[in-house]
Amino acid sequence: MPKLSRLVVAAALTVALPLTAMAAPAQAHGMSHSPAKPRIVVTQDGEVDDMDSFIRFLYYANEFDIAGIVYSSSRFHWAGNGADVAPYRWTGTEWVDHYIDLYAKLYPNLRQHADGYPTPAKLRSFYKIGNVSNVSEMTQVTEGSEWIKKVILDDKPGPLYVQAWGGLNTTARALKSIQDQFSGTGAWPSIQRKINKKVVIYNILNQDATLADYIRPNWPGIRIIDNQSQFWSFAYLWTRQVPAAYQSTLKAPYMETNFLNGHGALLEQYRTYRDGKPTRGDDENNRWRPDQNLTYDVHDFISEGDSPAYMYLFDFNGLRSSENPTYGGWGGRFAPNASGWIDTSDVNTFTGAADRAFPQTRWVADLQNDFAARADWGVTPRYRDANHNPLASVREGVDLSVKAGRPVTLHGRGSDPDGDQLAYRWWQYTDAGTYGKAVDLAVRGSAVSLTVPADAQSGQTIHLIFEVTDDGTPALKHYQRVIITVR
Template structure:
């Protein structure tokens, strides 16, 4: 079990459960191997594209909710004094799930664990959507989140804010109104603060600072305030030129937009002639606008880092600790949890707030391209699948300054593809402030620097790439702690 999850679980179990909460989920046999997530979103074009990608990766999660919320960019209005603003409606989620249903039989041929379309539909709830920051109403969505927060699973429960946090805030406020002032309240609040982890994309309404932080000061927040932009509308300013091919029209057309089924036909790209009804202000679909981008260039998935952070199937172990980094970015500790931070851009040599995300763009796009193939490929042998990497010595090691560490990596491939190997040091994730010299190939060795101090860590990534199309990777992160 992942280290962060172990910590949260241990704390949750140590707290006596208040009235209304039953025994831990493990007593009922629920698997905790998959990250448990609730998605809240506001229906913008990039939410739609992020949701499409999520459906192809739905087997990697214990999906506990899909909740429609509002934001400062989108709200439904109240049918009276509050008019709708850039409102795209709520029907598209079920439409996308219906299209997922057509891919579902094929996806199951390539990987286990894909949820049934009926299961996904049962998770879809409408939350607080009438206005930006509206959290006075108790809604179907807020009640769903409230019940998941109070259920018998000890956590962690990752609540992702692709839009505003107002529906989540309403759920927390409903709990506070029910229990505050009772004998069980301090223990319950402590338990919830250990269980719930919010992944926040930008601040898309006022409820995080206005309600959640003042009333739930110990709730952990992974705060992505700027890194997400590198996988959003203005990506050409942030993604290194060498990786931009994976976001440009020829790649998008070949791997996603052509011949990959009805769901990916809904995937929005720049200047594609596909308007989004209700959002007239978003003119990025217009062929005569945004001419700096080609027709069918990638447009935006600014919310996908919220769940890509939890991609542990790739071996990067990013969910163990937000400071480790992975396909969902990298973060540094702050007063309320973690906030997005910098990596040194290997092309410029300069600390770059986008690079913790953009360094993985080609890899994560190739991975998505393979899953797009899965959806339209009924036979396992006719598509590519990820190789598997392993390290003989294990993933958590300790060594003294001056000690030689030898690491034996190995790769296997379910499709029989030829494999290539690389070891590299993720210096930005290290707490040792320096570099080590690694030998190349599947077997690597290095000497722990003489100036390394007890407790410092060195992060080494073993990367296995297959020879398939698209080329896929699997990693193993070895963390060497100085003793």
Template sequence: MTLPLTAATAAQAANEDGNSQGQNGNSQGQNQGSSTTKPRIIVSQDGEVDDMDSFIRFLYYSNEFDIQGIVYSSSRYHYAGDGVNVQPFRWTGTEWLNHYIDLYEQIYPNLRKHADGYPSPEKLRSLYKIGNIDNVSEMDKVTEGSEWIKKVVLDNQPGPLYIQSWGGLNTTARALKSIQEQYQNDPKWPDIQRKISQKVVIYNILDQDSTLNGYIKPNWPDLKIVDNQSQFWSFAYLWTRQVPAANQYALKAPYMEQNFLNGHGPLLEQYRTYRDGKPTPGDDQNNRWRPDQNLTYGVHDFISEGDSPSFMYLLDFNGLRSSENPTYGGWGGRFATNASGWIDTTDVNPTTGANDRAYPQTRWVADLQNDFAARADWGVSSKYSDANHNPTASVREGLNLQAKVGQTLTLHGRGSDPDGNKLTYRWWEYTDADTYAGTVALSGADTATTSFTVPADAKPGDTIHLILEVTDNGIPALKHYQRVIVTVK
């Protein structure tokens, strides 16, 4: 049975918390006109500072996912040691995650006032498992975490199942190896392996241990990998070298202090920034917290969320449809196909005119930061009316269209806003996501209605990606998009 790679075909049965109704009566995903089926995900992480910050953001967006597991793994940068032969290396312990869930519990009642589907703290605690943490690439031990991943991989829920690797892949590798050891002598093994390979999608951030190339790819050659080898750096420690100057304000101290660090509740009090004077116990080698270090960064400048792209590309409530196909691009970056699935690729940076491997991520920085800022407000706002919420965009003609060369298409956009805010409209062509090699001329691009003529040099099968942005005038200003894909007949 073929399981297509699209969030719209994820498991129909969400967990009991994912189906709960918030007090505003609509889930954020439903407000945005997206599929009500949430992506099934397992998060694995290694406890680095940027994992901690990514996990904080993840908790604010946890209502958008059907979370199947939160698993602690090691990496080449962080491991616990085995108490005998292997000494701990930059080990931050495993209790910080429980502490963050405790802090999430304090803002959970407020979050539920603004959107449905936030998982209960008890549910999150039940999903937290310790995996293979003793050493880098260690996958010999069967652990609680590996057995949990194995169980979810083998369940009867349809795919896809997204396994996100914020650290090493060793716990996931151990789970797959346990499945192989159990079933490889079974006559049905080829069918079992095929079904799993069609179901599981791994999102890999860098190669943080050797198990992807050493075990997973050789033994599971048809398993799909979304491989982010460099694009993530644009939302990580070296962001000043990657993010265009026009978008850097959303990562600088004044923005961070106003929207996250000051007066936004106990969970965001744990959010780490450059030179903030808050050491990370166990990771003495990471000196970025020290006020006398990294002087090119201001105190409270954004530090890193290098792992957040792995879940941001699944955030289809925004209307960008990036989970349908990683080549489309969205808040989690954009990818090109390769032998194993997808690899991070380039967009043309309009500032430099060059193909830029960071720009598929950095083009969205201001938007995704504003969206997070609104959710930060949700956590401290006990009334729906005390915070901003995303507008809703739609396109009368639909999102998947066909047109002939020379045909003129007119697209009618429409927006509404739950807070009664004023809306503005903008249409633009995402040329990097197109398979058509040229560009189209949009009329009325700054209005709700746009039109264009399919160019004469377009070939049958070419696709043209048009993005409608609807932006409110709330604080912070929020957007909802619609992606119209026009296929040339």
């Protein structure tokens, strides 16, 4: 009997946890997963990097069930109240509508390359202004807070991912309105259970005080994916975080070729270092000035520090990162803590040292090439004239249960919608697996063989990544993550 017949395909233990088991995130590491598109609410504060993150987001809008686009404030930007609070670095609220108008020009082309792009009208219907008058302001009931409240309380099942690109004050106001309405009523316990089960916050930095002062004390059961450091590798300080070997896709020649030149009016709005394009209301942010920031070339990447909030949910690439924050993917990798998960370290393959930025930076070339392809889609009306992702698969499946000491052979396969030539690679994502040590891999073409180590303990996991890369321009990838659970 072939050795492969002894493999038992089973869901990894962490994936099998139901969402109801997640009320105590410090004790349970999984996140239940649905094949449906992830449902999201974006909250942002109008910083330059929010604008760039929003441009990329529009090119990937087909990958989400978008439930809201809400303007909040932060400690970096607020509108003022026309009386005793003056505006600070305020960029206005009109730019979101303007970017959606520019998306409308791309929309007919984008639809030729992938299904599911929302209409411009639908996107506009989701755009609401929240609590913007001051940093941490959550006393006012706003259109944005009421919208988030409605989405949280609706009958659509979770998870609902609320992304904090800026402050969490509008989200906090929505939760406070729910608390004010239901606290002390007979419905309150069930409302709390529903929200704890449903809502997941992806927090970028701590951009106001409402998470610490209101949300965590009053809603301790809400799970929080907390990105406090990994985002810097895709933000203003990227030259300090991204290894030199990975920086080429963030440098001016790549940016100009793939995004800034000849890719339509939306990407003409994309901000880069020293580009000579000031941001109305935020002129004191001088990164646009050609005579400043001379360590960067004109048109070097500037920042998309908020993009990891939605790239975490990119399941189309096969990395399965949304199944469990500890798995890692284009939106970073996280370790459990008392309120959910906090960003953690991977071993930097260039230095051999633990590096808190590396869970993000290891993917930077792949995610930039992927975005470059979508930038092409926006200005290419015929499918055959652009590049599209290949498809990877593994014959034996992606969740296997294998006894310690047993051999395993996995057969990867690839196909390409454009007929491109394909290259294959297998590698172990050692940091993501709970076995935690390197395993010898014998790779033959698109197949890999290994022996599950004899010292592996029952329940430990080994994560293998199968990559398929096409030879198109830009070169695109698709992955399959195989999780071997020791039994």
